[in-house]
Amino acid sequence: MKVTIVGCSGSYPGPDSPASCYLLEAEGFKMLLDLGSGALGALQRHTSLYDVDAICLSHLHADHCIDMCAYHVARTYGPQAPYPALPVYAPADAPTRLGDAYGMPDEPAMEFAFDFAALSPGTFEVGPFTVTAGLVNHPVEAYGFRVSHGGRSVAYSGDTGESDELVRLATGVDLFLCEASFVERPGLPADLHLTGRQAAQHAAKAGAGRLVLTHLVPWNDQATVLEEAAGGGYGGPIELARSGAVYELT
Ligand SMILES: [Zn+2]
Numbered sequence: 709m710k711v712t713i714v715g716c717s718g719s720y721p722g723p724d725s726p727a728s729c730y731l732l733e734a735e736g737f738k739m740l741l742d743l744g745s746g747a748l749g750a751l752q753r754h755t756s757l758y759d760v761d762a763i764c765l766s767h768l769h770a771d772h773c774i775d776m777c778a779y780h781v782a783r784t785y786g787p788q789a790p791y792p793a794l795p796v797y798a799p800a801d802a803p804t805r806l807g808d809a810y811g812m813p814d815e816p817a818m819e820f821a822f823d824f825a826a827l828s829p830g831t832f833e834v835g836p837f838t839v840t841a842g843l844v845n846h847p848v849e850a851y852g853f854r855v856s857h858g859g860r861s862v863a864y865s866g867d868t869g870e871s872d873e874l875v876r877l878a879t880g881v882d883l884f885l886c887e888a889s890f891v892e893r894p895g896l897p898a899d900l901h902l903t904g905r906q907a908a909q910h911a912a913k914a915g916a917g918r919l920v921l922t923h924l925v926p927w928n929d930q931a932t933v934l935e936e937a938a939g940g941g942y943g944g945p946i947e948l949a950r951s952g953a954v955y956e957l958t
């Protein structure tokens with residue numbers, strides 16, 4: 709499977725990256741994990757918008773889903789419209805929340821563009837991928853994902869504080885895309901986000917093959933995030949996510 713980081717900026721787009729979006733490809737099937745602020749633009753560097761086959765949304769904070777509104781426009785009014793409704797696995801509130809964000813009443817409903825399926829913890833098949841969704845620790849209904857294909861696997865934390873479920877999702881994965889939103893300081897809130905050190909601790913417990921620190925918040929010094937991760941007791945390779953980075957898991 710091929711994993712492309714489309715967007716890895718945390719909480720809002722940065723100068724060099726949109727907010728969260730990851731493109732996973734196998735057997736010609738293309739699946740997105742999240743479609744956050746600004747991601748629809750950068751996504752077009754990597755695929756036609758009309759070649760995407762499915763989307764999984766980790767949670768409904770804007771930096772993970774708000775470009776669904778723009779994508780609705782592309783799929784509802786694009787040159788070959790109507791396009792088939794795209795499968796979207798998301799928290800159950802997604803159709804109403806995204807419809808409200810767009811301001812739907814005078815438009816075709818978002819369900820014409822997207823075929824929403826409500827996420828719950830568990831494992832399901834999406835095209836050639838096996839996807840496991842697990843609830844992680846964030847102030848809203850939020851999922852981490854493990855995606856497997858052909859004996860290779862990737863885990864994505866979404867947004868979370870420290871989480872045993874995240875360790876479970878990432879156990880033995882080849883690639884662990886783990887959020888590192890916080891720089892260490894006294895009094896960090898629980899059940900919200902991870903520091904680089906905590907991301908590395910999760911990767912160590914999970915025995916992940918490679919750790920990529922993501923959801924990098926633009927106001928942080930990312931060298932500090934990386935340095936803190938290096939002190940987390942994880943023995944594998946650690947790097948900062950970068951928009952446009954590609955990982956071939958073979
Ligand atoms: Zn976020």
Ligand SMILES: [Zn+2]
Pocket residue numbers: 767769846867
């Ligand atoms: Zn969030």
